Amino acid sequence: MERTLNPNRSMKLKILTFNWHEPYLCLLAKLGHQFYVLEPEIGPGHIRRWDENMRPKPENVHLVSMEHAEEMLRQNDIDLAIAQNIKDLIWMMAYDLPKIAVFHNRLSTEIGLSKNTISADEYKNKIKVVLEGVQKVFISESKRRDWGLPGEVILPGLDIRDFGGYTGERPVVLRVGNLMLERDLMMGFTAGNRVVNGYPGVILGLNPAIRDARLSRGLDDLLDHYRKCRLYLNATTDDYEDGYNLAMLEAMAVGMPVVSLYNKTSPIRDGINGFISKDIAHLKKCVALLLEDADLARDLGRKARETVQTEFGIQDFLINWNRAIEKTIRDYLRNSGVSLDSTAQKFHEKKKKNILLDYVSYPATTAFYIERALRKSHNVVTCGAAITPEIVKLWNLEALKWEARPQDIFRPRQGSILETMNKLPDLWYPDLYLWVENGIDTVPPDLDRLGIPKACYLIDTHIHLEQHKQIARHFDFVFLAQRRYVDDLKAAGSPNVHWLPLACDPEIHGKVETGKKRDVTFVGSVTPAHVRRKRLLETIGSHFDLLTDRKFMDEMALAFSQSRIVFNEAIDNDLNMRVFEALCSGSLLVTDEAPGSGLTDLFEDGKHLALYRDESLVETIGHYLRHPEERERIARQGREEVLEKHTYERRAEFMISTLEEHIRSCENNSTGRPPSDGERASSKAVGGGPVGPGLSPDGKPDSYYHNVRQDIFPLIPQAARCILEVGCAAGMTGRALKETRGAFVAGIEMDPGAAREARRNLDDVLEGNIETMDLPYEENSFDCIILADILEHLVDPLTALKKLRGCLKPGGTVVASIPNVQFFGLINSLAEGNWTYQKEGILDETHLRFFTFREIEKLFKDAGFAIEQVDETLDPQFKNVEYSGQSVLKFGRVTIKDLSREEMRRFFVFQYKIAARPLTGFSRHAKQRADDKPGSPALLEEARKLEDKEDHQGAMDLYNEALDLFPGCAEALAGIGNCHLRMQNPQMAETSYRKAVAADANSMAGWFGLGLVMVQFGECEEAIDAFSRVLAREPGHDRALCGVGLALWQQDAKSSAMDYFVRSLGVNVENKTALKFMLELAYELERFPESENILKRYLELHPAHLSMxxxxxxxxxxxxxxxxxxxxLERILVFQPDREDALQLLERVMDALVSK
Structure with a gap:
């Protein structure tokens, strides 16, 4: 099923178009994208402005000048351009971006109106180069045929709900159009006059050659004429125009009858929804009849309105335009070297990567420059929030003149990255997720579930070392701006850490040709916390002409360029942005060495910049002021060096090439998706025989033995220190676990050659068959056992699981990956009578067992395990099906009906990866279940106690035992949901909560938990519904009140959200989540008095809480x-005298007191 972009779910684009046709642009605006409308020059110094008399400008339409449009195009800040004529395309020829051309007129009409003797073929040949790579949209089939070009036909579309109200109270004829006499060839004005001559009429539009014609006085005036005038006359000519135009369709949508000269493309059916004829005399009688019979006019008008709804509906217009936009972007990306087919292209083979860039938007940040650099060579979609006015004030950024633009996709703080993925353009799948720190945002809570390569760029590690150690663990690749901390992060468990210094953006930080106005400039913060900086600046200021200021972007570059010397001081020996930005300006940089920062590895003292020591700072500056030739030579060489090697484009190139090199070197599936079953040595646990050169015993490349199964790492507990991998192959996965986590890793491998190699990588390796061998390990030996693509190769996987269960420690984890026999591709083959084994894949010739997810659940339950987490390798086509919301799956000759979303999903899963833990009471309670039901309340009480102690696994085991005694126990199901949620398995939690409320519609815990999960998933309406069910039974439930507030906050209903946070705190002032968001919104909404009262109440209970x-x-x-x-503030500083934010705020308070 072909699917179109859904404007309610997909990313909003920035589209450039041109102001030739306000009504049509208003229709396009209904797509929901952001439209930047260039007001074109129609003559020397004469700009065609937006005419509010034609249509009021929609909120998502932004008028831009030619200069502004050019700047946006240069900055790659436009996603798509829509030309309204060939002139627009010619203007855009120099810019490389997806383009659509709309053909509003027939080519024969344009040639006829121009009085040009050129033939159609000659004209099309002339513009051939202009149309290359441009998607063509024709507003009618007749126009497409007349042009003779391939393209889409998208008829105009109207939402009849915007019209209506016809009365026909004025017995007059209405005509609407511009330049009707000048364009008589197509408008048929002269022939129309013959029809209405002698009857009262009104002509609206720009018609300087027609006496008594006038412009409408706005949309309301136009609609008033449609509603009150008796009938509408259309006279467009059959040879040069369609039998309708937008004005006629609007008249019909109001409910107005139309009298029309014959045109074979007209939607008018004679005597049904109007009158149409070649006979002028007949039409004159029809006009007279309608002017006399208002009832007839209303009857015909109703039919005309229905015609618009069925033949020119807005929904078809939007669907077809979304399809055209999608196709244009896909074709453009494909022509740029990006494959959007379901067959993934390897990361290092793609010229242009699809990059999902996540950061809080504001211009004066590294992420902003990285985005600009990446967009020049790659396809970038940004997500995240934008800097708030409160942060601007707190960080003293008021001098920043550049606007913080919204990201392509809004992801709130703590917002789900999976929810963001659902908002990406259809069939646009990222090759890389890049998160750039800027001190405001946090890593998405569900990032570990994102199945593509993940990289981060951490900037202020010199300030946030411990925090960065934690952040880095979420990413496959870590880039640090501060070199001295690379080894620290590697030691903390992140193996792929690289130094990536900051840089400059020459288009912003470049040299400004201006005279030198001062000796020394420093641009940056100077607060009481900057003790050394303040002292050094005071020293400079006492000897030289010094400017100290807060400036940003191009204003900073101007200040640097106007200075002979730029001064820099590092904080905690960091290599800061100012170094590169100052060098880029072409003025001499005088900076401290910042030992360990790498500064002297990048630049030479006396060649690119000048280093100072504190005690000789004045002498250093004085020397270079006295020797201008030497100063300018060093400044010039420094600028040349930074422009050649240290721009953000160079940093982006290094980042991408580093990823390409690493991913290329991995045997893993380089699309960023986890490897398939066939990409492992399928016989490694059960096969036999020696390994020949380059081949496994079954003829597979022995490279399959050397994969690192990074896709299963998120399922392996971080605390696991003793790990067994069954079917360890050459031990590469285990070696990676040893290197990154310091774990003891043992392996079991049947293939002798692979086992020999594994012994070089692992701590202990057993050679043999897991099904027949006696395990030498004692009970409770391992924290985790890995079965990656193993169980399907076993004769009796249930017995093997039970055997391995005894080796697990209490609370240990089994991690397994298993192919899904329910995969639609396999079912399609089976329907055609095929079950052909292969060297790899689901039908690997060594597979003995086949599993669906339900069978996986049964297997693990029978073996005494509870599945806690499920990850899936999904076929990319599922994204298309999911967005369509369909319940019928068709592939080949197979049709499966009445599928829920979850059931549909199962057919697109290629492989399941699960984490499971043993049930603590599995053996002990198995015999008692038939007659031990009275013990269930005791089990629930014990489970709640363990839950309170944060022993979530132990609690879950007891809840599962309770379910064995009382299937469908809502309390136990909700308890399991709680445990899953606290163990960061929200999808499993959702399943449990839904089971709980299905078992008991009054389950408070079930509804509350479901609300929490829905907030995490961004399903705000469902979250509010769940919390409301709790509040209906307990109006003072502070956490449910807070939950409603969170959902409203996500919906940007901030005032209402604040109300709920306040209500929550009125019940329980210690609700920390409500406190946090209440404080944030208090600043944004300036609702300070109620916030002050709440904080005072909180501090009465916790007077030592200095943050509050x-x-x-x-x-x-x-x-x-x-x-x-x-x-x-003074109270805080007694206990924390160096607290910078308190010192800064105190300084502002004291200034206010002095001025007061």
């Missing part, structure tokens, strides 16, 4: 209660 004291001081500062704010 700081929050209260900030609120009081905003309310103008400076004395109280000062007292609270």
């Amino acid at each position: 004291v700081f929050g209260l001081a900030g609120i009081q500062y905003k309310m103008g209660r400076f004395e109280q704010a000062r007292e609270n």
Whole structure:
């Protein structure tokens, strides 16, 4: 089934178009994208402005000048361009982006109106180069045939709900159009006059050659004429125009009858929804009849309105335009070297990568420059929030003139990255997820579930070392701006850590040709916390002409360029942005060495810049001021060096090439998706025989023995220190676990050659068959056992699992990957009578057992395990089916009906990866289940106690035992959901909560838990519904009130969200989540008094909570209660004298008190 972009679910594009036709642009605006409408020059100095009399400008339409449009195109800030004529295309020829051309007129008509003697073929040959690579859209089939070009036909579309209200109370004839006499060839104005001559009429539009014609006074005036005038006359000519135009369709949508000269493409059916004829005399009688019979006019008008709804509906217009946009972008990307087919292209083979870039938007940040650099060579979609006015004030960024533009996809703080993935353009699948730190956002909570390569760029590690160690663990690749911490992060468990220094953007930070106005400039922060910096600047200022200021972007570049010397001071020996930006400006940089930062590895003292020591700073600056030739030579060489080697384009190239090199070297599936079953040595656990040169015993390349199964790493507990891998092959996965986690890893491998190699990589290797060998390990030996693509090769996987269960420690984990025999491709083959074994894949010739997910669940339950987490390798085509919302699956000659979303998903899973833990009471309670039901309440109580102690696995085991005694126990199901949620398995939690509320519609715990999961998934309406069910039974449930607030906050209903947070805190002032969001919204909404009261109540209970004291001081500062704010800040500084944010706020408070 072909699917189109869904404007409600997909990313909003930035589209450039041209202001030739306001009504049509308003229809396009209904697509929901952001339209940047260039007001074109129609003559020297004469700009065609948007005419509000034709249509009011929609909110998502932004008028731009030619200069502004050119700048956006240069910055790759436009996703798509829609030309309204050939002139528009010629103007855009120099810019490389997806383009659509709309053909509003027939070619024969344009040639006829121009009085040009050129033939159609000659004209098309002339514009052939202009149309190359351009998607063509014709507003009618007749126009496509007339042009003789391939393209899509998209008829105009109207939403009849926007019209209606016809009365026909004025017995007059209405005609609407521009330049009707000048375009008589197509408009048929003269012939129309013959029809209505002698009857009262009104002509609206730009018609300087027609006496008594006038412009409408706005849309309301136009609609008023449609509603009150009795009938509409259309006279467009059959040879040069369609039998309708947008004005006629609008009249019909209101409910107005139409009288029309014959045109074979007209939607008018004579005597049904109007009158149409070649006979002028007949049409004159029809006009007279309608002017006399208002009832007839209304009857015909109703039919005309129905015609618009069925033949020119808005929904078809939007669907077809979305399809055209999707096709244009796909063709453009494919022509740019990007494959969007379901067969994945290897990462290192793709010229242009699809990159999902995540950061909080504001211009003066590394991420902004990285985005600009990446867009020049790759396809980038951004996600994240934007900097708030509160942060701008807190960070003293008020001088920043550049606007923080919204990201392509809004992802709120703590927002789900999987939800973001669902909003990506259809069939656009990222090759890389890149998260860039800027001190505001946090890593998405569900990032570990994202099945593509993940990289981060961490900037301020010199300030946030411990935090960065934690962040880095979520990523496959880590880039650090500060070199001295590379080894620290590797030691903390991140193997792929690379130094990537900051850089400059020459288009922003470049040299400005201006005279030198001062000796020294410093641009940056100077606060009481910057003790050394303040002292050095005071020293410079006492000897030289010094400018100290907060400037950004191009204004900073101007300030640097106007100075003979730019001064820099590092914080904690960091290699900061100022180094590269100053060098780019062409002025001499005088900086400290920042030992360990790598500065002297990149630049030479006396060649590219000048180094100072604190005690000789004045002498260093004085020397270069006295020797201008030497100063300018070093400055010039520094600028040349930074432009050649240290731009953000160079940094982006290094980042991508590093990823390509690493991924190329891995035997793993380089699309970023986990390897298939066939990409493992399928016989490694059960096969036999020696390994020949380059081949496994079954003829497979022995490279399959050397894969690192990074796709299963997220399922292996971080705390696992003793691991057994069954079917370990050459031991490469185990070696990676040893290197990154310091674990003891043992392996079992049947193939002798692979086992020999594995002994060089692992701590212990057994050679043999897991099904027949006696395990030498004692009970409770391992934290984790790995069965990656193993169980399907075994004769009796149930017995093997039971055997391995005894080797697990209490609370240990089994991690397994298993192919899915329910995969639609296999069923399609089976339907055609085929069950052909292959060297790899689901029908690997060594597979003995076949599993669906339900059978996997049964297998593990029978073996005494509870599945806790499920990851899936999904066929990319599922994304198309999921968005369509269909319940019928068709492939080949197979049709499967009435599928739920989850059932549909099962057919697109190629492989399941699961993590399971043994049930603690499996053996002990198996015999008692028939007659031990009275023990269930005791089990639930014990489970709740374990849950309170955060022993989630133990609690889950007891809840499962309770379910064995009382199947469908809502309390146990909700308890399991709680455990899954706290163990960060929200999908499993959702399943349990839904089972709980299905078992008991009044399950408070079930509804509350389901609400929490829906908030995580961004399903806000469903979350509010779930929380509301809790509040209906317990109106004072503070956590449910807070949950509604979170859902409303995600919907950007911030005032309502604030109300719920306040209500929640009114019940329980210690609700930390409500407190956090209440404080954030208090600043944004300036609702300070109620926030102050809540904080005071909280501090009555917790007077030593200094962060809340700081929050209260900030609120009081905003309310103008400076004395109280000062007292609270001084109270903080007694205990934390170096707390920078308190010192900064105190400085502002004191300034306010002085001015007061």
